[in-house]
Amino acid sequence: MSLARLSVELVPRTPEDLINEARTVKTLFPAADTLNIPDLMRFPLRSWDAAKLAQPYCKRVIAHVRAIDIAPDAPLPGANQPGLEEVLVVHGDLPADLSRRTYPNSSESVIRRYRREAPHLRVYAAFDPYRRAPWQELEDVARKKDAGAEGFFTQPVFDFKLFDLCREWLKNETVFWGLSPVIGPRSRSYWETTNHIVFPHDFDPTLEANVAFAGRVLRELSHTQGNAYLMPVRIKLEQYLPPLLAWLD
Structure with a gap:
């Protein structure tokens, strides 16, 4: 068996960087059939514009949209963009x-707008097992589904036991499971401080250990034709992606 879908997340720093990274994924990691692109305020290139640049290298591109940035009377980002699905x-x-300027939107209110105004688009929502109590996050999952979300992207997971538990919570949902390498103490501190990640006591912040963990999760997901996305933060794609191919055979 194999994964249903495998995405790589690319940060849209500049058009040139994005195109180079999309080419790298296409060349060195042909197992990826999707790219997903976050919308980050510190860069001028918006995710849906970046999606246009990436599509020649990967036809399936998922643009991230920040709910709090969308004015009630403004067009929805990407709603009428050719090729964006x-x-x-x-x-x-x-x-x-x-x-x-930001707006008091919830994820659910923007998801509902997409369902009304751009029903041809498939809309995903976020799931974060580290953010708060599980029952609260799962209530959010239910609300997002009611609003029209067709699946979920998780915060990256770093613990196989937590991954297994979350799979039980999200059983029968379409989920892209996040995997991100954490190399060295500075990277670990970033995740702990910014995203409140709780690492297992035996977590090993080396490239080899991170590849082995991601590979184990990918292999497990392949047994059920699951989905995943890889988020190579602060590491070259050439270092992280090719070693994972051995786990996908």
């Missing part, structure tokens, strides 16, 4: 620049 709606963190 999927979006991931996240709530979004408040910008560091407080003069930047």
